[in-house]
Amino acid sequence: xxxxxxxxxxxxxxxxxxxxxxxxxxxxxxxxxxxxxxxxxxxxxxxxxxxxxxxxxxxxxxxxxxxxxxxxxxxxxxxxxxxxxxxxxxxxxxxxxxxx
Numbered sequence: 001x002x003x004x005x006x007x008x009x010x011x012x013x014x015x016x017x018x019x020x021x022x023x024x025x026x027x028x029x030x031x032x033x034x035x036x037x038x039x040x041x042x043x044x045x046x047x048x049x050x051x052x053x054x055x056x057x058x059x060x061x062x063x064x065x066x067x068x069x070x071x072x073x074x075x076x077x078x079x080x081x082x083x084x085x086x087x088x089x090x091x092x093x094x095x096x097x098x099x100x
Contacts, residue, residue: 014066021059028052060097064090 028048035045068090075086 014062018059018062021055025052025055025059028055057097057100064093064097067093 029052032045032048032052035048072086072090075083
């Protein structure tokens with residue numbers, strides 16, 4: 001669904017889970033700052049960067065899945081220009097994820 005009457009997007013039902021994950025990622029970022037500040041071993045820092053990257057990718061894939069199963073599916077069922085726009089947006093988002 002593109003927007004509900006309240007203006008929220010399709011993923012809003014998972015909002016608490018996304019916020020929980022993002023807060024954890026925020027904590028990881030603070031931890032990385034501390035590791036750099038304390039001049040920890042580079043490999044240990046890189047390991048934490050990798051873990052944080054994977055956590056961000058998991059959030060991105062979850063959002064993409066929600067978008068596909070809500071916004072894109074609904075738009076495709078309705079057809080028309082909005083369906084084409086939603087499919088293009090999804091394709092562009094996938095391309096950005098693959099490049100990152």
